[in-house]
Amino acid sequence: MKKTLMAVMAGALMLGASAVAATAGTVAVSWKTFQEERWKTDEAAIKAVVEAAGHTYVSTDAQGSAQKQAADIESLISQKVDVILVVAFDSDAILPSIQKINDAGIKAIAYDVQFEDPNALYITFDNVGVGRLMSKSVLESGHTEGNFAFIKGDKGDPNATFLFQGITEVLKDGLDSGKIKNVCESFTDGWKPDNAQKSMEQCLTANNNKIDVVVSENDGMAGGVVAALEAQGLAGTVPVTGQDGDKAALNRVALGTQLVSVWKDSRVLGKQAAEAAVAMINGTAIDALPGVTKFKDGKKGVEMNSILIPPNPITKDKLGEVIAAGWVTKDEVCAGVKDGVEACK
Amino acid sequence: MALDANSSESPALVQEGAVARFFRATEIDTRMLGMIAAILVVWCIFDIWSGTKIANEGLFGGSFLTPRNLWTLLVQTASIAIMATGMVLVIVMRHIDLSVGSLLTLVATISAVLQVQHLGPALGVGHWSIWILATVAALSVGVFVGACNGYMIAYLGIPSFIVTLGGLIAYGRGIGFYISEGVTIAPLDKTFKIVGGGVPESWLGPFWSWVLAVIACAAIAYAVYSGRKQRLRFNFPLRPMWAELLITGLASATVLGATHIVNSYPWPPKLIEQFALANQITIPPGVENRDGTGVCMAADKVVRCVDGLIFYTGYPVPVLIALAVGLVMTFIATRTLFGRYVYAIGGNPEAAELAGINTKLMTVKVFALMGFLAAVSAIVASARLDAATVSLGDLNELYVIAAAVIGGTSLAGGLGTIYGAMLGALLMQSIASGMQLLNLPSAWQNIVVGSVLVVAVFVDQIYRRRVK
Numbered sequence: 001m002k003k004t005l006m007a008v009m010a011g012a013l014m015l016g017a018s019a020v021a022a023t024a025g026t027v028a029v030s031w032k033t034f035q036e037e038r039w040k041t042d043e044a045a046i047k048a049v050v051e052a053a054g055h056t057y058v059s060t061d062a063q064g065s066a067q068k069q070a071a072d073i074e075s076l077i078s079q080k081v082d083v084i085l086v087v088a089f090d091s092d093a094i095l096p097s098i099q100k101i102n103d104a105g106i107k108a109i110a111y112d113v114q115f116e117d118p119n120a121l122y123i124t125f126d127n128v129g130v131g132r133l134m135s136k137s138v139l140e141s142g143h144t145e146g147n148f149a150f151i152k153g154d155k156g157d158p159n160a161t162f163l164f165q166g167i168t169e170v171l172k173d174g175l176d177s178g179k180i181k182n183v184c185e186s187f188t189d190g191w192k193p194d195n196a197q198k199s200m201e202q203c204l205t206a207n208n209n210k211i212d213v214v215v216s217e218n219d220g221m222a223g224g225v226v227a228a229l230e231a232q233g234l235a236g237t238v239p240v241t242g243q244d245g246d247k248a249a250l251n252r253v254a255l256g257t258q259l260v261s262v263w264k265d266s267r268v269l270g271k272q273a274a275e276a277a278v279a280m281i282n283g284t285a286i287d288a289l290p291g292v293t294k295f296k297d298g299k300k301g302v303e304m305n306s307i308l309i310p311p312n313p314i315t316k317d318k319l320g321e322v323i324a325a326g327w328v329t330k331d332e333v334c335a336g337v338k339d340g341v342e343a344c345k
Numbered sequence: 346m347a348l349d350a351n352s353s354e355s356p357a358l359v360q361e362g363a364v365a366r367f368f369r370a371t372e373i374d375t376r377m378l379g380m381i382a383a384i385l386v387v388w389c390i391f392d393i394w395s396g397t398k399i400a401n402e403g404l405f406g407g408s409f410l411t412p413r414n415l416w417t418l419l420v421q422t423a424s425i426a427i428m429a430t431g432m433v434l435v436i437v438m439r440h441i442d443l444s445v446g447s448l449l450t451l452v453a454t455i456s457a458v459l460q461v462q463h464l465g466p467a468l469g470v471g472h473w474s475i476w477i478l479a480t481v482a483a484l485s486v487g488v489f490v491g492a493c494n495g496y497m498i499a500y501l502g503i504p505s506f507i508v509t510l511g512g513l514i515a516y517g518r519g520i521g522f523y524i525s526e527g528v529t530i531a532p533l534d535k536t537f538k539i540v541g542g543g544v545p546e547s548w549l550g551p552f553w554s555w556v557l558a559v560i561a562c563a564a565i566a567y568a569v570y571s572g573r574k575q576r577l578r579f580n581f582p583l584r585p586m587w588a589e590l591l592i593t594g595l596a597s598a599t600v601l602g603a604t605h606i607v608n609s610y611p612w613p614p615k616l617i618e619q620f621a622l623a624n625q626i627t628i629p630p631g632v633e634n635r636d637g638t639g640v641c642m643a644a645d646k647v648v649r650c651v652d653g654l655i656f657y658t659g660y661p662v663p664v665l666i667a668l669a670v671g672l673v674m675t676f677i678a679t680r681t682l683f684g685r686y687v688y689a690i691g692g693n694p695e696a697a698e699l700a701g702i703n704t705k706l707m708t709v710k711v712f713a714l715m716g717f718l719a720a721v722s723a724i725v726a727s728a729r730l731d732a733a734t735v736s737l738g739d740l741n742e743l744y745v746i747a748a749a750v751i752g753g754t755s756l757a758g759g760l761g762t763i764y765g766a767m768l769g770a771l772l773m774q775s776i777a778s779g780m781q782l783l784n785l786p787s788a789w790q791n792i793v794v795g796s797v798l799v800v801a802v803f804v805d806q807i808y809r810r811r812v813k
Contacts, residue, residue: 155786227730248732
């Protein structure tokens with residue numbers, strides 16, 4: 001009965017009616033861990049959208065344990081929530097819990113971390129896209145040939161490989177024709193900046209400083225790379241990529257020692273996921289959600305409906321965006337910046 | 346070393362060969378000789394191997410045995426080598442410290458947060474006192490945490506493995522994360538960065554490097570001389586004169602050779618150019634290729650065409666710190682009461698206690714010293730990276746322990762040398778750097794370093810058995 005009513009409501013919504021639902025629903029989030037700073041940003045964004053739509057927000061914290069997460073989800077099911085966003089701690093171990101969610105007639109959303117269940121919606125940043133954006137930024141800055149060094153992340157992290165796929169995909173023409181030479185390519189244990197620094201030092205030594213571009217897979221490692229370049233007086237002349245929108249990295253972008261930091265604004269992720277959840281409460285079918293595409297690049301190749309949010313490459317001229325979004329303060333970005341950076345004026 | 350030399354002296358019974366006679370006369374630690382040989386072999390292999398990929402100016406046509414690479418290698422080794430000297434004493438006392446890497450992260454985080462978030466805004470970025478306050482804070486935290494470890498071990502009776510395992514979990518990614526909120530803290534104070542060796546201000550330059558080398562040679566000669574005088578005074582057996590001279594000569598040659606190498610590494614061309622710009626020196630015509638890719642790297646050419654505009658780096662500060670730490674720690678370990686106590690306790694804790702040594706206080710002191718050294722490493726490592734990150738010291742405890750063990754420190758306690766541990770650190774970093782130079786997969790680096798650790802201990806045990 002309730003469901004029919006909701007479907008009617010949803011129909012009304014789609015015709016442009018007010019977003020306030022007559023029957024308030026509940027959106028739940030099962031976090032894998034709340035120890036990392038970033039999830040607080042996500043939660044604030046989700047909560048804002050859910051509560052603005054007149055629904056209730058509840059959450060559980062699995063504290064980095066697959067067992068605890070399974071128990072959390074059972075408790076959420078018995079609370080009869082309408083949609084559960086799951087940040088899976090273990091993307092395989094979570095599957096029985098997802099089955100229970102499905103059986104209870106509740107909608108599941110894989111938030112940021114994929115689990116492969118065809119009934120669920122997968123919403124994340126486009127990780128291959130991050131790699132593509134790194135390469136694109138390099139090419140757009142006019143560095144289309146020469147010796148490229150690739151500082152990859154930890155070899156145990158599939159993201160490091162995803163990123164590298166995207167990176168080489170865009171550089172493919174150059175690499176194939178020999179205009180771009182891959183002179184150094186190394187994984188970095190634990191994504192550690194100091195390891196990246198050592199790799200870069202050895203790379204510079206081996207190539208007599210003849211390095212034209214450094215593609216680093218994240219901002220932390222970019223810091224190590226820039227330190228190595230600085231010791232050779234090359235910081236600022238060799239473009240370096242990164243991702244995460246680290247404060248220190250955005251400062252480097254302003255100073256000109258780093259070309260780009262691809263920024264995944266977790267508030268956009270939270271907002272879009274919450275909007276999808278609200279739409280699902282209102283009865284919108286998953287494949288009718290705005291921006292949904294088919295995704296089957298997971299480990300098992302299960303086809304899922306997914307929303308892949310494009311990340312935002314922050315270069316010098318886009319620094320204003322991160323400041324305007326409140327992600328960092330102008331002081332943090334502009335510390336030590338002397339010459340004319342638009343965002344620092 | 347000295348211990349083995351003594352134990353091998355079963356005079357007259359064993360017919361000594363010429364080689365054994367030589368080592369007995371010179372009292373050279375053969376294990377140290379073995380390590381140096383191993384390091385040299387590794388260096389040569391990497392130079393030849395890298396030469397087959399890209400020809401360079403190394404001794405065998407590769408990139409490894411170039412002044413630049415050796416210079417970088419020393420800087421890369423400094424942080425682990427500094428901590429390894431302290432780990433020797435900890436292990437000699439039959440303890441272990443698993444928390445040094447985590448403590449390094451904690452100390453680096455505290456000093457970085459202090460510089461960047463508190464002192465910078467309060468005093469103005471770049472204020473002269475920032476680096477002093479940050480350094481004092483870092484060293485204090487290191488000593489304090491180390492002493493706490495020691496107190497819990499000695500007075501509360503918790504095994505050192507457990508106390509420092511707790512520290513490993515709690516310090517860096519616990520307290521450190523809490524303080525930094527997981528954010529990378531950068532950039533650090535300009536003066537503080539000098540300790541890291543990445544800026545021209547942290548390079549001693551050829552003149553002072555030579556001055557230092559000459560002083561070192563004089564000190565070596567004096568040490569040999571005064572050692573001989575002491576032996577005469579107490580009627581100890583003397584080394585033959587030729588052995589004394591040989592040792593003085595070899596040690597001095599090593600110092601001068603190392604100085605020559607660091608003095609042959611020119612400033613990177615880009616930095617010369619920046620320096621010229623900043624000091625309004627016109628770069629004479631003739632140097633066209635200043636983009637860091639060509640001509641300027643050929644040192645002789647630059648010297649001819651830009652007189653006065655070639656600078657050589659000399660010893661970098663982190664290496665000087667590591668050498669100073671090594672010297673002081675060797676002095677502490679072999680020449681002071683404190684050092685004697687450490688080895689006595691390690692040899693036989695009960696006997697040492699019965700002999701009136703306050704073993705509990707000694708434990709606190711040794712762990713406080715370890716904490717101090719972890720803080721020194723934290724300063725070097727964070728200054729070098731120009732940032733403090735939550736992962737900065739990850740796995741460092743294992744490399745430090747491995748360095749000490751490869752260097753001949755016995756986990757059973759009582760045995761171990763400072764220079765051995767430092768050479769162990771150098772050997773491990775040589776392998777890692779060489780493999781990075783060759784662009785080999787990092788999985789291989791882990792396999793090789795892990796194997797070297799096990800093989801080194803195995804060889805060491807065979808050696809010890811044969812000596813006995």
